Structure formats: C-alpha cells, structure tokens
Amino acid sequence: MANKLNQVLKLGILIFAATVIMAGSLPGHSARAADIPTTDFSFEQDLNGWMPVTDKDNGNDQDDRGSGFQVSSDSSTDGTHSVKMTDTKNSRAYGLESGKLSAAAGTTYIAYADVKSLSGESELHLRYYSDAGSLLDEAVAVAPVTGAWSPVQASMEAPAGTAYAAVLLYSDKINTGTAYWDRVRFTSSFTDLGVQVGGAAPLGSTFGNGANQDKIYSVVTGNANDLPVMQVIDADTESVATSVTLPADGARPTGVWATATATDGTVYLGAYTNGRMYKYVPGAAALTDLGQAIPGESYVYDLAAGRDGKVYGGTYNHAGFFQYDPASGFSQIGGMPVYAPPGRNISYTRALAYDAVHDVSYLAVGANASLVRYDHATGQMSDILPAAYSNITLAGAVEYEGDRVFVSIGGYIVVLRVDVQPDGSVKTTEEAAITGTTPRVSPARNGGVYLIQSGKLARYDIASATVTPIEETVPGRVQRFGWVTLEDQGDFPGETLVALCSTNNETYLMKYNPQNGAFRMARVEGSPRIPGAINSIGAGPDGSIYTSAYLTGGLGRYIPFAGDANDGQPEYVFAPINQIDKIESFNGKLYLGVYPGGQLYEYDPSQAWSPGTNPKLLIGTSGYDQDRPKAIAYGDNRVFMGTTGKTGALPGALSVYDYATGTTTVHKNIVTDQSIISLAYLDGTLYGGTTIRGGLESVPSQTEAKLFAYDPVAGVKTAEYSLPPTPSGKKLTAITELIPVDGKLWGFAEGYLFVFDPATAEFEYMEEKFADVTYPGGTYRDADLVSVAKDPENLYGTIGNKYLFKLNKASKEVTVLQSAGGADMLAADKDGNLYYRKDDTSLWRYSF
Template structure:
C-alpha cells in the first residue's frame, strides 16, 4: 500500500458519519505521546532547527517529492562535511525510569540518517539521549527506531532528526512517532445498548428498565428510561459481591410493581424498587447455575425463572424466597431453559428448553408437562423467545415466529395447534392490543392479526433488536393518541426507543438520550491491511479501529467504532481487505477499508454457515484466492467444520465433521495446503465424546485430509497455528509445536507452560506473531496471562508480561498489541 493510500484511509477513519445502518464515532486526541505535525503536512510547524541554523550548506524543508504518510516529508540535505544539521520536535512530558522508543520512516538517498531520542529536565536543560544511524537501504522507505530508559530528573522527551558532521547526503523523514515501552490505550469498543428489559406498571407504566451489559471489570448498569422524554432519568450500577454479575438477559415486572433481573454469569436474581437508587442481590436462584435466561411474572408477586447450566425451573416469592419446581434439569437431557411465558388465566407456564428445542406446557396446579412444539423444530438448538398474549403462544425460534393456539377442554385436557409462522422474525411479540400482536420481521415492524392469522408489513424500518414491547399512554396525546406501542431497542450498540400509534399510523425511532455506557470486553485483536489495529468485543460486537501511535489519550472513550456487526470471533487481512468471522451463525464478512463503512454493504456478508449447523467461527486462513474458516457447531451439536470460500467465484463449501465431534479452532495456509487444529470441545453446551484433539492437513485441490499423529497423547486443543520460516508453529495446550511440511513430521513438540490445561477442551488460547524488525523471535500470548517471546533457534521461551496478557497482533513498526484488564488495548514497544 502506498503512502497516499495510507493517509487517505487515516483521514477516512476520522470522519463523522451517521446514517441508517452505520454508526461512526469521531476520534479524540490524547494517551499516546503525540508529536505535533508528525508527518510535516504543516511544513515545519512545531519543529525547531537545533543544529545547523544559518549554515548555507544545508537545507531543511517540507517537500512533496517524497512522502510516506500524507503528501509531504522533511527533506534534510547536508552538503557540509564538517557541519551538522538537525530538526527537533516539541518536547513532550516524560518520566524518569520509563523506557521510550522513538520511530520514524526514512528514505536515504545518500549519506547517513540519524534518529535521536533526547531527555530534558523541568527547566528544559538537556540531560542525555541515544541515537541510531542508518545509510541503507538506499532509495526506499524504511523503519528506524531508537530506544532508551529516561534518566533521573527527566521531565520531557523530544525526537531529533539529524545528519552528523561526518555525513554528506540527503534523507527524507516522515511519520515521526514516540511511545513508552508499555502503553495502555484504553477502551476500543463500548456498549450502550440494553439486553434484559422490562416496563413498569401502575404509576411507573411510562418507564422502561433496561440493563446495559457489563464486562469482566465493569458491573452492568440499569438505566431507567422515560418513554415520554426518550431519555434516561437515572442509572443504577448493580452491586458487587462474591461473584459479580456480567450482564442480564432476563427482566420482569411483578404484579406488586417490583423490577426483577436475572443475571449471568453468577446466576443470581436482583430486585429494584421503582423510585429508589439501589438494586438488591437476592441470591443465586439455583445452586451451581450460571445464567438466568428468562423471567416472567406470575400472580401475587411471584416470579418464574429458567436457568443454564442445568435447566433449573424456579419461582421466587417475596415472602418465601426461592423454590425449585420439578427436577433439575427440569426436562431430561436439557440444560437450557432459554425462554418463559406465563398464562395467568390457566396458571400455566410455557418453557422454551434446549439444546434440541422444545416448548413445554407446565400446569402449575397439576404439575403436568407436555411438549407442544412440532418436532420439525427439534433440530434447532433453542427457542429465542416465548410470549403468551391474545390467547396465543408466540415462539421465536430459528428466525421464525411460530404462533400456537392452545385450547383447554373442560376435563383439563388441551390441544395445541400451530396457526401460523412468520419467517425472519427477530424480536419478542408485543402484548395483544385490539386483536393484534406486533413484532419485527426482517428489520420491519409487522402486525399479526389473531383472527385472520395474517401478518402485515407496516413498512417501518426498525434495525437492531427490540428487547421488549409494551403499550403505553404517552403524555403527547396529540401525536400519539390513546395507547402507543413502545419498544426498547438495541441498535448500533446504542439504546433506541420505538413508538408506533395504530390510531394515526405515527411512527418514531429515536436514540435514547443519556444512556449508560460500558466498555466491551475485547474478544479479538488483529491488524488491518492499512496498518490499523482492529478490535471486536463480547457480547454486543462492534468494531474498534486504532491508528498506531496516533490515537487518543482518553482511556474512557473509544477511538473509532463501527457498528452494527455482531460479535467477531476471528478476523484477518488478505489482499487489501479485512475479513470478519462473526457469531452467531458462523458468518463471514468482507470489509474494504478504502470505502466508507455501511451496514449490509461494507462489510458485506460472503457466507453464512448456520444452515450447515455452524455457529462460532474460531479460525481463519488465506491462500490461493480463498478464505478458509474453522468453526464450532451450533449449541448442542458436536461437528465443527472447515469452510472454503472462493473470493473469485463466490462459491463456498462447508466440510462439516472434518474431524468428528470436534471444533476447528486453528488454521494456517502454506504452499497449497491448509494446516488445521481442533479441540475436543464441540458446540456450546456439549460434553466431549473424544479424548484427544487432532492436527490435520487439508488439500484444497483434492479435498483430501491427512491426520499426522501428535507426539504427545491426550492433547485437548490445538489453539494456534502460524507459518514461520516455511514451517508450521503452534501451541497445543501448553506445548510448543513445530511441524515441517517438507517431510510431514513434528520436529519439535515440547511443553513450555505446565499451567495450561483444558480437560474439556477450549475454543481459544494461544496467539503467535512474527515481526520483521525482530526476525530471530516469535512472540505470543497464552492463558490470558503471559506475553512471551520464543528464540527461533533454541526454542527457549522468555516471559515479558506475566499477568493479564491475552491475544496478540503487531503494527507497521513491529510493536505488539494485546488485551489487558478485559476491555483495554495495550501496546508493547521494544
């Protein structure tokens, strides 16, 4: 990529764009050490000639004849064999005993080019410095860097571009940067969208209560939304405890007007009393359960709930506390109760269970349990939602809204009939109003007429996901007379409110003001084709983009963030494009950084493997015009897959079960072959059926697969594979492996980390990278703990960081980027 292209892309990333399907945040300035006018686009502004001023035998000027970053560079010409010339940056704040690295791009045509780092005290008196000098390669842009630990009394640091007294020649300088050895770059992706959401009743009927997902180091927050003003009136942080909540899927309002939330990953129930500023921790709903997936209000203040890991069905009453209903798991062979609905007229609870979906009708009086969902849906993992309204059960499952009519006979027996289905439905159903129920379908608002059994497209774009509908009497009775359908939506990582009035057809979709905002846990880090660092986050997705050593210093705010895109589990660059492999659905997207981000256009969906039973993409490799993607199967299924996508023809092939009952989590392409690694772990919520992971070789030309046996028995996961010097390097549990494709043998397989072990397998662990500036080492992270380097010759491992380091990628200058403290991006410069 040429210099002008890089500059154009960096300018593109600083644009503010906001339109349907696209959301872009303007970058702000500050935690990087920022050298003003670092690429001489403003001529020599901010720089001082500290050597050679007044000497006519040398010139320093900003020119356009060469440029690496932008359209200009500094041209330093030295024609004096006894004179020195130098241009120094402005002084930046620095601290003693901290190591700093200065960088630049330099184009030497003759002579030497010297790069200095210089330290000063608080009075601007020079203390000491260090330099590096290069004369080759000549006639091309190359990297140059110098590193030094700041001496005692340091208060400031500067960079000097220099030609010494012994040198005669010309050099062009561009993109001058400086960094500390370790730099915390702060939050890259944030979330301000709700998951678990409910509406108030009685005097609080105009309020909605939504929970913004937290992260490993940030507690979730409840936001109280006034549906009249479309703004958040208060934010309450969930309480910390022995085990903190990460987020909330489940929310319900009891008949006594209390607000309840079911949390993950601690499986605890929380209560909020409207009008207060606190949330109470009521305890774990069922011992050992990590997620409360849904809550529904019963009669007399009761709350019903369902859980994962063991499909516990429980009720909570303010006077008696928790009580388990039935056995645990509630349904044999199930571990999810994913969705609930309650029919107060018949005192019946409907439970959506899985894996292998079923909808169970439970009579709270007799205890009778019956599956009312057609077996045609049993191949789907889970129902996503269940709502009982208008004498119908609305089941959101597999992108379809199934409508069931359950009729109870005088003798207590009943019949269940599927009356209709709407493909593409993606939200809860609203409460019935005037014989109609509303939901979203393929991004549009639909009305379902119960009597005629027909669904009508109302023509309004919604986007995102509606978390809950309710009928609200708004204060604006002119614009929204009578009752108005109100939905709280998660769109583009933001909280939105939807309003639709059936009397006059008024529709409104607006971003909620003052929404709570929480940093997202980084889920993937990679380097883009233009050199920027890309990140994605768990749970709500989004893409963060950071421009190396030119980003912001406000660690509480993101740099540049794009949405919508769901959680990206793997990404990588190939032939000028960025490829995102996203969950759910095992989707592969292509993104062109030279074009504006536009939802459903750029990035564009290349292939979805959901129809082939795949869900979580964990590996990518590229070669011969193809993208190779490794996936884990859908929830409850075992066979992962290797997908091959042809970028020229658009054809794709999904090789499901390429290794039986295992997931494909590591891939590398070399010399016409794909090298892969698996884990014994199948799809989510499964138990391994095999005892050892596999290393395999796939030949795209013939479709054949070979499985060289690994030298160590019982390995549960091959978590990383990369190409290093024409060989395949990787990690399998805590073992470093080197495989030689020339003779198809493992020439090295030794345990480096005895504390890395995955008895039931894992989806990801180690990351390895190589950088051109340090050709003798391979760098890596492992166990969400260690940042290390490996000597290529001796295979000796040296730990650089020993706490909290995870994921890894490198930038244009060879710096390394990793995740720390769940949501923070850090840089290691060396």
C-alpha cells in the same frame, strides 16, 4: 391526515450513522492520553513544533552552501509531505528536534521514524532531559542508505532525573548527505491504549405498569471491570430519567438478560454470571440484592411475572426453574434440570412465559430444544414443541399472548394453540410459523400482536393466522414491546406501541400508533455507555488495529500513535455488526468472522462503511448448524473459515469461498465431531487444527485434537495427524494456533509448542512450554503467534490469557514479557509493535 402526520413524524427519524464516533466518559474510566503525540509528526504543518539544531563551526564559516531543512511533497509515507534534510558540509551538524515530551525515569521509551536516506548517515536520536532542561543521555540509531523508505528506531531506559524526552533527526558534524524524514512517533515499551469498543445497547428490558406505565427499565451490560447499569427510560421524553448501577456486594454481576415487572409494579432483574436476582422499587435510589435464585446456577436467563407479585425464572447451568414470592423468598420448582427426557442434554431454561388465567408456565429448555408446559396446580409437565423443531438446539424467546404461545426458534416465530383434553392430556396445534423474524412479539391488542419481520414492523392476526406487513423499518433488535399511553395524545392518541431496541450499539425507541399510523424511531438520550470486553483483535491492511466486543459487537478502530486525549472511550466504532470472533487481513481487505450463524464478512477499509455492501457477507453457515468462526486463512484465491457447531451440536466445519467462481463450499464434520479453531496456508496446502469441544453444551465424543491437511484445488482433506504422545501420556484436546515459519508449521496445543514439517509429514519438535495452560475438555481459542520483520530471530505470542512472550526460533526458548494482569490475543502493526488485551476491556501495546 394520518398519512400526512406519518410523513411529518418520519422527518424526525434519526438517520442511522454507520460510523459512530463515541463521545463522553465511560463509567469507571477517567480520561487519559495514552499516546504521546509528537507535534506535526508527519510535517503537514510546515515545521510547527520542530526546532532547528545547527553547529555554526565555532563561527568561522557562516555559509551553509545549500544545507538545511525543507518541507517537501516529493515523497512521503504519511499524508502528502515530509521534511528533506540536506547536509553539504562535513564540518557542520544539522538537526531538527521535536518539542519536549513527558517522560519518567526508569521507563523504556522508543522513538520511531520513516527515513529515505539517499546519501550519507541519517541519525535518529532519542534524548532525555531533566526538568531544568539539561541533556541527561541519548540513544542513537543510524539508518542505512537505501534510496527507499525504511523504518528506523532508537530505544533506551530513561535515566534518573528524567522529566522530558525529545526526538532528534540529525546529520552529524563530519557527515554529508541527503535524507527525507516522515512519520515520527514516540512511545513507552508498554502502553495502555484504553477502551476500544463499547456502547449503550440494552439487554434485559421490561415495561413498567400502573403509574409507571410510561417507564422502561433496561440494563446496559457490564464487563470484568465495570458493573452493569439499569437505565430508567421515560417513553415520553425519550431520555433516561435515572440510572442505577447494580450492586457489587457478593459476587459481581456482569450483565442482565432477565427482567420482569411484577403485578405490584416491582421490577426484578436476573443477572449473570453470578446467578443473582435484584429488586428495584420505582423511585428508589438503589437496587436490592436478593441473592442467588438457585444455589450454584450462574445465569438467570429469563423472568416472567406471576400472580400476586410473584415472579418465575429459569436458570443455567442446570436448567433450573424457580419462583420468587416477596413474602417468602425463593423456592425451586421441580428438579434440575426441570425437564429431563432420556437421552437429551438439558442445561438451559432459556426463556419462559406465564399464563395467569390457567396458572401455567411455558419453559424453553435445551440445548436439545423442548417447550415444556408446566401446570403449577398439578405439577404436570408436557413437551408441546412440534416434532419439526425438535432438532433445533434452543428457543430464543417464549411469550404467551392472546391465548397463544409464541416461541421464537430457528428463525421462525411459531404460534401454538394449546388445549387441555377431558382426560387431562394436552393437545398442541401449530397455527403459524412466521419466517424472517426476530424473537419478540408485543402484548396482544385487538386480536393481534406486532412483531418484526425482515426488518419491518408487521401485525399478526390471531384469529386468521395471517401477517400484515407495516411498511416501517425498525433497525436493530427489539428487546421488548409494550403499550404506553403517551402524554402526546394529539400525535399519538390512545395507546401507542413502543419498542425498546438495540440499534447501532445504542438504545433506541420505536413508537407506532395503530390509530393514525404515526411512526417514530429515536435514540434515547442519556443512556449509560459502558466499555465492551474485547473479544478479538486484528491488524488491518490500512495500518489500523481493529477490535470487537463480547455481546455488543461493533468494530473498533485504533490508528497507531494517533490516539485522542481520552482513552476511557472508543475513538472509532463501526456498527452495526454482531460480535466478531476472528479478525484477519489479506490483499487489502479485512475479514470478519461473526457470531452467531458462523458468518464471514469482507470489509474494505479504503471505502466507506456501508452495512450490507461494505462489509459484505461472503459465507453464512447457520444452515449447516455452525455458529462461532474461530479461524480464517487465505490462499490460492480462496478464503477459508473454521467454525464450531451450534449449541448442542458437535461437528464443526471448514468453509471455503472461491473468488474465481464466487461460490462457497462447506465441509461439515471434516474432522469427526471436532471444531476447526486454527488455520494456516502453506505452499498450496491448507492446514487446520481442531478442538474436541463442539457447540456450547455439547459433550465431546473425541479425546484428542487433530492436525489436518486440505487441498484447495481438489476440495478434499488429504491427511489427518495425531500429535506426538506427551511424556505423561495425556492427550491434547485443542490445537489453538498454527503459523507458517520458514517453510514449516509452528503451533500450540494447550501449553505445548510443536513444529510440523510438511515435507516429511512429521512433527520434528514438541515440548511443553506452559504447564499451567491446559484444557481437558477442549477450548475455542487460546494461543496466538505473530512474526515481525524487524526481529526475524523470534516469534511473539500470548497464551492462556496469562502471558505475553517471546519465542526464539533457533533455541525454542520462551521469554515471558508480560504476565501481571494477563495477556490475550495478539496482532502486530506495520512497525512491529504488538497489541493485546489486558484487564478485559483495554487494548495494550508492547513496543521494543
């Protein structure tokens, strides 16, 4: 019966779609159409929306002599059709004009088209009309006769009185010739393309108790524009019962890692980056802001319920530990850091658990990992982490269940028994180290806890220290386990194990009943969707612009000039994939540098998204203490990745994947105690730029960034260069960009532009261009430079999350194009339009 029921329930499991097309408005963003579409822009619908324009030669000659317009499948650049325009008479003009497009006076617009001009002059006109339909002015561009497809564009500021614009494909009165036209586009010079990535994935999560034991309280993270939202999930209905936005008064919160339900049923949230605590009384309409837990701390990283309605919490930036008592408020416990062994770098109290029987807290601190047992009665502290794990930077979670401490660290869940000896000393016994796990374990029941191992549910028996697999797949990451007495006692009798999961950028529930084996995965209906802060931008080989989001990850896809009617939501998001820190494309593939673990994936956009297969993992560097991929380059049938060290570790690495052999080589510490954050391949040599910044919470040991050269065939570093001295003698700490330009390397180091000549191994130019861009302690990323074929005299760039600029290659003169609202990251589409991040969550396009 149990097996049959299990099979029936499995039929209700939602199959996890790899491609998620987001729908519905997101908080804080109204629907708008950023792209201005030209009807039937690629002539796949005959000539729908296009109007013929002809000059009948004053009525004297009515014979067209074969002139005219014909939708053709002979040749095209988009879809399967184009329009063929034939003009055989030098006394008559022929044209096709688009429908009227909304336009505003004072705004510069650009019209684009692909043209294959076989003979004569083929003209592209951008026309401006008044509200009454009068032609006010127009710009004209003439395409060269090449016999091959080439882009043509016309641009002009809309004159006073403009209400509409139109695009005209034209052969003038004295011309004869033949041309094919395709892919007609229209845009303003600056366009907000809106949200690209985001979702409804939960972070901090806690289960209710008492009358609310069937409720789960979870927070969907926010960004610089959108506040986090707490969702109250009904485990019975698998839907959101209510949503409550965190208050914006005081310092705005960005998100929530820390949650706990006190013994009195009150729910507490600990936020970042304002370090504040919030209280929620179930059934209330709003949260109460309790203020900063410890003044000056920016993160409350974890919370645990104590006795009598109290909660305990841990903080970052100085590894604080505190108590919140509803009767008396906050009180700091110990110093900051709460635990400070000599020679250890401690800035996080990252996770904690509370043992109510013995009045003891267990604190995971780091970045140099320790697990501290804190006795609240005596104030005694002991580091109980076994020595084998002391070289790991930080534990991810700590839980106290079944008289055992479960600490998630280095890909293990380590199970510890802690005994207090007669003399008051503490003895720790490691009973198990469970591999291939995600951090959380369930509350103990019947002598065991449940966890996720290798993507499947499993049970750990405390007495025998053994793991029993349960053949049920749980995709994504469990944020919290709980035991719930569900209303459906027929299918889920007694208590059911419920897990809140972050899966495919969505909120999911897992249900497993130990009595009958019933199992279910279900997407939670009604979860709030919040835009993701754009973390990387790259141009794909398919012409799309790809993005990823801070924390939530996912891969967003924007198809230029094909945006839908609502840019307040993503159009296409591919998931699951973790946070992507770098995106590049080579040889028809998209390369994705993924955090954590310093991973490099290869994705083929021409094939279906299929996690594990497409994208496929090429390089993983967590075993080399690497974490954040910040640079990718390609050359000599090899792909290269530059990374930063993990939390607390200084050395970065250069990793090389060789397609000929299918092998990976990792050069850790290729530049002493520095991270690799920029790469460029030029004439058989790979060049890399470094930063003195190591992993998070590491303290730099070096004082200046380096440029290095690497021989891919020999597999060795061949040279290392210091930058020229600055006029003030200041040493520059980060080379954030390298790009080959006309046989030389151009780059930025903080606000300085430099040009390096590989032939002479000398810096032939270096000058400060942005005095307000400086990073005394190094940085992970900053400047981006791109070149576009239509403007060979200039480079384009962003820097400091402040400026979009043009850089003249001959004079080295910089022209700032955009600064209001900032500009960060940069990629170019095949037409030379530039894409960058502005206002944290929005993708913007600059066209010229």
